[in-house]
Amino acid sequence: MDTIPIYSLRPSDVFEALSTSPEGLSSGEAVLRQNLFGTNTLAQDASKPNWKKLLGHTLHPLAGMLWIAGSLAFLLREPVLGTVIWLLVLTNAGFSFWREYRTEQAMQALSKLLPVYTQALRNGAPEMLEAREIVPGDLLMLAEGDHIPADARVVEAYGLRTNNAILTGEAIPARKTADASLRDGLSDVERPNLVFAGTSVVSGTGRAVVYATGNLSQFGRVAHLTQVTREDPTPLQLELARASRLISLAAFGLGGLVFIVGALDVGLNLYTAFLLALGIIAAVIPEGLSASVTLTLAMAGQRLSQHQVWIKKLSVIETLGTVSTICTDKSGTLTQNQMTVQEIWASGQNWKVSGVGYEPQGDLIPQADKPLAQTALQLLLSAALSCNNARLNRPDLNHPYWAALGDQTEAAMRVAALKSGLDGEQLAQILPRIHELPFDARRKCMSTVHRLQPNPGAAWLLPWLEQPSPQLAFVKGAPKEILELCTQIVNENR
Known part of the structure; x- marks a missing residue:
């Protein structure tokens, strides 16, 4: 790779510096680069082997005391008592290990339930690729709502904001x-022509060439810092350790007192008095306290996972247990973050839209007993579908419900258009987009320019064009701004 900073190059020079082209990489070159740079994933710290985790549950201080107590019982030729004490330790350790292991498996399922895909040019054609397959030199195609999978240099931007x-x-x-x-004195994150892994596209469209993946990305460096940071014990863990020490000291004190009283006052022989004291110590030591707390937190983690709430560490549940008030914004209601078009007005007529969410299942029900303004409705929904960057994702094994990428309002408009029977792919062939002016806070609207193809399917559109033209613009936005641009209204009843 070139030593000149990638942000200081002109767009035409970026492709040469990263040994790629405006058509993207070939499949063969992508494989070679993946072998060279590795997959686009964050390197994880090696987790502790299961045998070490199990050993940790059997060798903590309280368990150690019971191991010693069991050993003393065997030395005094009381194998039954020693076996019972050791079985108690092993049972607690095995149960704690199993529940913690099950919870960790549920937490690790999060990465499998949320596969990340991105659109990139390969062999000169757009392809949907897993984010882990992205390599330096790939040409990303960015659109509103996309999650950026790697650090990249922008080479084409239309109102792009991240x-x-x-x-x-x-x-x-x-x-x-x-x-x-x-400009000097700017960090990479402040450069206006760089986009970064882990961020997302808020508005606009663009293309960017990848220059860093995995742990070499800005996000990867931050993730590495979090992995090497030492994690301090939580308040609950400190309190449990303190309580265990106090109870253990009390147990030994009580055992010593029983031994002395039994030997000197009650008249028991030293052997019997020692066994009695040993049994009391084993009974009073809270060896199962840590296991019980771990078990409780693990069960809570599994119950939360059944409701799509994923906990990275069990200690987080402890913090969650201290929450007394949850503050929500605006009206205080919690929603599914899905918008739905419920009513449409066109050419003086109203339609009710049935169905909820992003599933394109429902009907447009007219609300008047007069000739339907079907052409006006088709014009309106064609504009809503064409001047739109949202995308719908069908249900699959990991995501059982319809979902949307991009602006929620645009997603709702797309669903309403599909409910009317419009075919998005067919409309894109009739009216291919050739330019876009993304939504802007000053303009308060979004515009797309389309080329009207000579297609029999576009015959319904021609009578409504004031002057037949090979190009057509659709605009959507704030009502005030849109109405100020209008000079006529479509009225089929004129």
Whole structure:
């Protein structure tokens, strides 16, 4: 790779510096680069082997005391008592290990339930690839709602803005440009022509060439820092350790007192008095306290996972248990973050839209006993479907419900158009998009320009064009701004 900073190059020079092209990588070259740079995943610290975890449950201080007590019982030729004490330790250890193991398996399922895909150019054609397959030199195709899988240099941008909060903490979207950045004193995260793994596209579209993946990305460096940071014991763990020490001291004190009283006052022989004291110590030591707490937290973690709440560490549940009040924004209601079009107005007529969520199942029900303005409705929904960047994801084995990528309002408009019977792919063939002006806070609207193809399926559109033209623009946005642009209204009853 070139030693010149990638952000200081012109877009045309970026492809040469990263040994790629505007058509993207070939499949063969992508395989070679994956062998060279590795997969686009974050390296995880090697987890502790299961045998070490099990050993940890059997050798903590309280268990150690019972191991010693059991050994003393065997030395005094009381194998039954020693066996019972040791079985108690092993049973607690095995039960704690099994429940913790089951909970960890449920937590690890999170990565399997949320596979990440991205769109990139391979062999000159767009392909949906797993994020882990992305390599330096890949040409990403970015659109509103996309999650960016790797650090990349923007080479084409149309109103592109990204949410970098995961790296910078800034909630305001950052504007991105394809121009070279020559200003001194800026960090990579502040460069306007770089996008980063873990961030997402808030608005606009663009293309970017990947230059860093996995642990070499900005997100990977942050993740590495979190892995090497030492984790301190939680308040509950400190309190449990303190309580266990106090109870253990009390157990030994009580055992010593019983031994002395039994030997000197009651008249028991030293052997019998010692066995009695040993049994009391074994009974009073809270060896199962740690196991009980771990078991309780593990059961809570499994119950939460059944409700799609994933806990990375059991100690998080302890913190969750101290929550007394949950503050929610706005009205205080919790929703599924899915919008639905419920009513449509066109050419003086109303339609009710049935169905909820993003599943394109439902009907458009007219609310008047007069000739239906079907053409006006078709025009309106064609505009809603064409001037739209949202995408719908069908249910699969891991995601049993319909989901959307992109703006929620646009997703709702797309679903309403599909409920009317419009075919998105067919409409894209009739009216292919040739340009886009993304939503802007100043304009308060979004515009797309389309080329009207000579297609029999477009015959219904021609009578409504004031001047037949090979190009057509659709605009959507705030009502005030849209109405100010209008000079006529479609009215089939004129």
